Amino acid sequence: MDQGNTAFILICAALVLLMTPGLAFFYGGLVKAKSVISMMMLSFGALGLIGVLWVLYGYAIAFPSTAEGTIQAPWAIDFNELGLTSLLDAGEGAYPPLAFVAFQATFAILTVALVSGAIADRAKFGSWMIFALLWATIVYFPVASWVFNFGLAEDGSFAYGGWITMGLQEWFGAGAIDFAGGTAVHINAGAAALALALVLGKRLGFQKGVHVPHNPPFVLLGAGLLWFGWFGFNAGSELAADGVAALAFVNTIAAPAAALLAWLVVEKFKDGKPTSVGAASGAVAGLVAITPACASVTPFWAIVLGFIAGAVCALAIELKYKWGFDDSLDVVGIHLVGGLIGTLYIGFFATDVGLFMGGGATQLLVQAIAAFAVMIYSFVLAYVIGLAIEKTIGFRVKNEDEVAGIDTVVHGEEGYVLEGTRA
Template identity: 55%
Template sequence: MEGMTLMEINAGDTAWVLVSAALVFLMTPGLAFFYGGMVRVKSVLNMMMMSAITIAVVTVLWVVVGYSLTFGGDNGGVIGNFSVAGLKGLIAPEAVSGTIPTLAFVAFQLMFAIITPALISGAIADRASFRGWIVFVALWTSLVYFPVAHAVWYLDGEGGGGFIATGIKAIDFAGGTAVHVNAGAAALALAIVLGRRVGWRKDPMRPHSLPLVVLGAGLLWFGWFGFNAGSALSAGTTAAVTFVNTQVATAAAVIGWLIVERIRHGKATTLGMASGAVAGLVAITPACGAVTPVGALILGVVAGGICAFAVSLKYKLGFDDSLDVVGVHLVGGLVGSLAIGFLGSAAAPSAVDGLFYGGGAGQLGRQALANLIVGVYSFVVAFVLAKLIDLTIGFRIKEDDEREGVDQVEHAETAYDFLAAGSGLRGPATAVRTPAPVDDAPAKDAADKEGANA
């Protein structure tokens, strides 16, 4: 995120940031469709509810303490304070951040805080209790997301701020480290703690609705322009560069993923296309302000191919990451962040040269260190939280309940009423589908005569 200094409010910048906030919000319903389509019929509602409840829980936390702990001052470069808890004083006309009202910045950053824990849910599809998930979201967001976002993005305007931004000086323009590596590491921890699904590697666990997956991927792609270009916090050149880089890298990643899929399996699939797009979006997120469009193209192809390989690692390593959160978000976020050390160009808004542009290995080392710190911290805290939740209120549902379906057990609902659809074909709806009645008297007469002759 770009630094903020006190200036006059600019209407164009304010409009762009508010629109971008709405775009980023749309990504969470998009994620619900994307994940919902990838699970089996008996889990689709629970999968979508895990994203939806995150909106509610994190919004409340953000207003009460979240924004203040993330952007309200600084304590040792690690966490903020309670100076603006409850958004105290931020609705005043003089509350300005850069060229936008501070409350616009609050809204924009809220959407990032919402989608980050929602991403984790895909790793534990089909087997997590809803109340366990709610508790985890509240605790992990408070203990991990708020301090990590502070460390990565907070700048005080006087050269101080979060230790990753000002001490390590790693670049994370829109969330490769704070969002994707952070969520991906937590997803790995939860997949390990909750264990494998019943029938994993034995039963077919194919997506129940590829159209929903494609719809979700499309909404994510659309919303991601706000995610990346909105992080410029102004309607100018930086927003334009990051917008173009986002499109280029995502398109290239689709091609990279499908090439690998075609070589390995002989077919290019719809699921592969959607997954490749998300992998490209993830990878370009930290680097969208640091590379040129050509660099974005290279990054996209490489990220798409690497993530296509990475999703199969769960079978070799033996952990059940249901919807490939680790392979796409953790690996994709790492690839994108480390790519800054190779493909970064001083001509781009972040103004840092990577190895391929004569900048040396310094920036690559900074990127690696920042992601190592965030990944390890997130993994450890998520692992401990998941264990505690499982030992107390329970995090994984019972095996019999899992077989029956988490939708029915946790929500007393099913996504599709197959019984009603089936009975409709045999009931009144049949009359609508049959041809209009015709005069069949001649046919009956003929049949009667034939019967009499017999």
């Protein structure tokens, strides 16, 4: 066992886990003051629920044992891995299997929490927890298997894996590249967020300029924590402290930095003023876009990707006003659009295999297949799950509770209580 790599993976897992509280601050600052507790609790609820589900059966679905040379079924479960008991005494290679279990658990938690940004100010906590349980089980865990569960033979070819890796490799001669979760995390969460926004409908009085962030410092704090944790997210996906991890680390600096600048430039020309929320959102858009490509492009092309993602996502968040869906905190405009940009960008500029980097069109084709397959799968099932909850126990709070602010109604707490008065 390589103790250095083991320590690297465990530290990266802790960094990624920090991203969920960071997301809570990022989202919490964007909503109105009387919904901040509710918004942050959606992230912390996901942390608790998915952490338990992952140990009980999530890992068994996402990473079932597979015979050599096998393309995994789109939905499978390894009953020997339930509760992780079989991994306690598993043989150790470069790192203990449980280190990988811990690292991947944090991905599952964060992905579910990301979805909650589309339903801010109007969702019941209990209904959200039911949705999180069902969506993680039916959507995230299987999609993680499609993307992340693969092994390599000694000659570097795929020995086994999900259909997005080994399947596309056998069918087209190239598997989709998603180093750290552009499809499994960001496209997946963004598509589900769009579905839930449609199911719950618009907030009362929804129109541009009405719902403004109540606490931009929270947003900046959350973005900073997300960026810090993202180094574990991207570099840690190499599962070794080596040159590839170093490349992913540098690209995780370069792309979001460029995206931050691009977002501010677009804001300046579009609205006349660059904002702190725009800076935070631009950085996150760049982080999303570089996630699948962080080990496949040079730092120069990472900067180009960041500029593209920052500018396009800054414009994409306006689509909710034109098309009439209330994606409250721009999960669609940042995570779905940014994830699509980063995933497809690989097909053009990935070193040696991109269309403009000496490769052909095959890599672009398989990137598109992976991206749109995950998007459609997640959207359809999230819509069905969300609609079923809304039609049975109800997903959205009453109108009067939404107007008053749902913190006291749902959680019996207030985000800001001043001495001698109540916020």
